[in-house]
Ligand SMILES: N=C(N)NCCCC(=O)O
């Protein structure tokens with residue numbers, strides 16, 4: 060069937076849901092074009108179907124397609140930010156990475172390489188689905204593209220700076236300790252937001268502090284509110300290249316039941332979206348939304364939350380300069396000078 064798409068500023072947007080029912084057809088993120096349907100893209104959304112790093116409930120390998128399905132109701136104008144992300148920039152769905160489910164080391168290599176390939180043209184990358192293990196190769200790629208260590212804003216119930224599980228170094232509870240050890244994190248600008256729940260011992264927090272992390276716990280968000288939280292984060296991040304990692308279990312299980320390691324007492328989806336919106340203008344070089352496990356979801360609650368988180372991230376990324384807009388600006392300046 061012919062796809063009737065919204066087109067603005069020369070950017071090919073979503074299938075028009077007022078002319079083709081939004082529940083029809085195969086799902087791409089926000090009904091956006093696939094990457095092979097556009098000449099180039101400023102922001103790419105890619106799925107990472109991998110969950111071989113989990114310590115409890117499995118299923119995040121199915122997260123990306125669940126988020127795509129739940130994203131059919133998104134509309135092209137974002138009133139909270141007075142922005143039209145798909146008109147601002149060419150956004151496209153790059154499909155799923157072909158990740159080896161039987162070999163974690165190979166999977167990590169593949170994710171890193173795919174992320175580098177997808178950003179070779181200066182595009183910004185948002186990854187959806189997968190367990191939190193994947194943040195390590197995505198951070199490696201982001202720091203390579205940024206030309207050095209990156210700031211990290213990590214939304215999660217968990218620290219994910221643990222050392223090993225069953226002797227395994229690469230798991231969903233350990234990506235940020237590995238990233239710290241590899242020197243790809245800017246240790247002056249590392250924050251966890253939304254952490255809560257029991258730890259293995261006090262040592263977990265001591266190690267985490269030693270790596271440079273500041274913590275805004277779930278309770279801190281409750282007591283301080285969104286505004287103070289945003290002010291603190293912005294102060295810490297400044298203009299540094301920033302990677303944002305969103306583990307959907309940062310939300311209370313009432314807002315995101317479909318996840319592998321749920322913890323009571325989480326922030327609300329409203330709080331998370333408002334904090335993200337407060338980061339407008341920050342130099343986001345890459346982002347992920349991970350740990351969506353559809354088998355534990357109900358009525359797409361988690362999928363809807365994740366698709367909206369991704370939507371605000373895409374909106375923020377769509378407003379940032381890309382290699383292409385940089386070239387266009389340069390071309391305009393040159394033309395204007397003649
Ligand atoms: N990254 C997530 N979602 N969870 C980590 C939990 C690790 C543990 O089982 O202690």
Ligand SMILES: [Zn+2]
Pocket residue numbers: 215216217306308309320350
């Ligand atoms: Zn978590």
Ligand SMILES: [Zn+2]
Pocket residue numbers: 191215217219231306350
């Ligand atoms: Zn996590």
